[in-house]
Amino acid sequence: MDVLEFVTKNLNPPQKEAVETFSGPLLILAGAGSGKTRVLTHRMANIIGQGIASPDEVLCVTFTNKAAKEMEHRMYKILADLGARVHSQLWINTFHSFCVRVLRQHLTLLDYKPYFGIYDSSDSLSQIKKVMAALDINDKMYPPKNFQSRISQAKMLGLSPEGLEKNSRRLLDAKTVEVYKAYEREMKKANSLDFDDLLMKTYELFRMYPDVLKMYQEKFRFIMVDEYQDTNHIQYLIVQMLAKAHRNLCVVGDEDQSIYSWRGADIKNILDFEKDFPEAKVIKLEENYRSSANIVNAATAVIKNNSERKDKTLFTSNESGDLIQVREEKNEYDEARFVAKTIQTMINEGSGSYNDYAIFYRTNAQSRVLEEQLRTLGIPYRLVGGVRFYERMEIKDMLSFMKLAINPADDIALKRIINVPARGIGKTTIEKIEEYAAQQNISMYIAAQKACDERVFNAGTTGKIRRFLTLMDELQGSATSFKLVDFYHIVLDRTEYLTALKKDESPEAQARIENLEELDNAIAQFAKERGDEATLTSFLEEMALVNDVDSLDQEQNSVTMMTLHISKGLEFPYVFVVGMEENLFPSARSLDTGDGEEDVQEERRLAYVGMTRARQKLWLTYAKMRRVWGQEQFNPPSRFIKEIPEELVEFKTSSEGLRFVSKYGSSSYDNDENFGRPRWGASSADRNRARNTESYDEAQAFPDYEGDSSGGGAPFSKGMRVRHPTFGAGTVYATEGAGENFKVSVMFTDNTVKKFVVKYARLERI
């Protein structure tokens, strides 16, 4: 069969057109479930299969590892079906892994040693703390996390410390620049890059070495970017650079699924694509093949409430299917029980297998209760994302040993493990080594060696340090001479880490041992998959960039649980979205910010993403009472539920007759005056009444938002100057509530207004 015929069979006209259009800039606006991945893979297969370009001349960039893996998997399958041979590895990457691939080749040009390490956010936070201590900046007054996020923001905009200085009109003060500069120096010294650096350094590399850029520009004759709506500025710049020579850039996206603005995603990138490439062809994929008509219509009705959209309508010729199940429960336990029981009942009735069910939630913390209930009913489940495997202490420890073995300059890794398991090197000693290293501008590893040689410490301490250094020297040797799997065993053995854990009889230690075994499995699996390329470096890379080990063995039959964010790009026959409550989803934070609507719109897009994952049946559940931070919260049902047309919904509650049902208006879908009417646009006072409030009457008694409740010994009143450790100085411009619920709104120097519950916020008068 002819290649084109093969790759376009079973495609609808716009899909077909997208596959056939391979030269020139192309914008594909792909609605949820419209066969986007299919189009991308078939398009790539067409280009390769027809011999228009060889496999390594096509670059495909996705956002998550999961998407990249899925795409790669499908590509190999199609290419195999086509009988096309692929010798080299395909260039299907996430932005970050693409950059690593480039940097491994060329980072020495930017004066790094070949085996640079990658810092995850907790490593980079440690680095920031270190830098702050050196600069003598008080971490109570200036929380390290703020510097971290500001530096990250700067990098996502492609700004170096100097660039930041020039552009620092808003929010970026001198202190940030100072910390940023010192941080960069330290990172360089540690021969390591953080997540943002991966992009930033690639950009720098391309700018400083035009011939390197040129090589890649010419190499990648065809470039495809998936989830283009989620690209941030630096990613945008990289793509623009790479596409310059051939201009064969195909971007795929859906502005309705842009959910990563908090990490710098700029929705303008997709909205302005036609400005960047005036000759661009635009193809819309609007037919949904995934979900039942009721689900498509419900999701469409919700997303319609957003204003900033391209004109795109999702439709389907699928059958209506079941109604959307809206379920009210008393609290989060009942909610979880409902979900678990429903799954059990459905399975017993023969509706699919556990694999067909997914539970989505807004925050990872919500998974706990669900896990409990699923376990009670003996339902197998697996968590995707969440507490990352590699963030567990024992895993990080092991990885630190391995990292340090190939990158002795990594002070953060060294500090982590120099006394693990306890070998009598205490805080004071470590501080001294650190100081010594700073003085001489050398790494702590070298500093430790020197300190021993020069008898800086007493004999006992020197001996302990020497023992550690000897251990590390040995590991350094083993790292290069042994296979990855064997090296891991050597590390486990020689560090006596396992021995120490085995002595400890506590259940925690037991769990840690199991985790270390799991790491062993992961390494074995990795070695099996990669063969000769399973080097220590590539493994550490994988551990830094890929977060869920679950993806390694996904064959088991189990219910999948994940956050709404991770759910993007996936689909399941049966989907539960739990915790559909105001202040949780949409999150309280999105409701509180000064710039108002935009944040809620992103939450709405998240709701849209979640709903459109479901193929056959969708449940939306909420609890009337939920414990958050050990406090009872009573939140009304999410506005997103109310935005679904009544006729698409089947409403059920388990708690009829409870007194406060009518107060938040939801015991019956029909006679509730709030349903179907967006009264949420009302004053924020209304919202806050609902929050943390046990009875409506009490809430009613609250003074108005603008009202003055500063009497009666309230510590803050209107006009007062205050300082917040995170946001800096500001002026109180409104107060509300009383006692435990006393809140103040503060306008900060950059004109943003934040609201704080005084009891929790660290506000001080100035």
Added chain:
DNA sequence: ACCGGCTCATTTTTT
């Protein structure tokens, strides 16, 4: 230097 108890912050979302 190590350990245990205490306080405090933490809950958006990911590479």
Added chain:
DNA sequence: ATGAGCCGGT
């Protein structure tokens, strides 16, 4: 509610 970091005692 829970875990991480801090302080003070040993």
